[in-house]
Amino acid sequence: MGKTETIRKRRVDVYLRSEQQKERWIKYAEKQKTSLSKVIINTMESLLSGGLLDQLNVKERLNDKNQELLKENEIVKTNNHRLERYIDILEKELSRSKNITFTEPGPGFRFHNDILINVLKEAKTPVSNDKILTLINVNPAETDHVKGVSNQLDTLSSYGLIKYTSRGWTWIG
Secondary structure, three states, X not given: OOHHHHXXXXXXXXXXXXXXXXXXXXXXXXXXXXXXHHHHHHHHHHHHHOHHHHHHHHHXXXXXXXXXXXXXXXXXXXXXXXXXXXXXXXXXXXXXXXXXXXXXOOOOOOOOOHHHHHHHHHOOXXXXXXXXXXXXXXXXXXXXXXXXXXXXXXXXXXXXXXXXXXXXEEEOO
C-alpha cells in the first residue's frame, strides 16, 4: 500500500457551517502556530479522552462560583456601607453623650471626654477652641456639644489641670 492509499484511508472531510467559521478556525490555528488539521485532531482527542469536557466543566463551575462570589461581594459591600453609617451615628452619639452631660445642671457624676483630655495632655503648644472642636470631632454648629466642651474646659481649669492663654488651652496638670 502506497502513501497515497493511507492518506485516503485517514482523510476526514468536515463541512463547516460557514466560510467565516472556517476563517476563524484557520486564524486560531495560526495563532497557535500549527495547522488546522492538528488543532482539530488535538481538540477531538481531548474531547474523546474527557480532558476537554473536564476543562469545560471546570470552567463552567469556576464561572458559576465567580458569579456567586460577585453577588456575595455586593452584599458584603452593602452591609459594610450600612455598618459604616451606623458607626458614624454611634460615634456622634458617643461624642454627644460625652459632652452633653456637662450642659445639664444639678448634682451627679460627670465623666470628662477622654479624647479632650488626651488632646490637651499631648499638645506641645496651646490648643485653640476651634482646634479642640476639630480634634475631638465636634461640629461647631451643634451648640449643645460646644457648650458641653466649654463646660468641661471650665471644669478642668477650675481643678487647675489646664490654663487658658491668649493662644489657647495648655495642660498644666
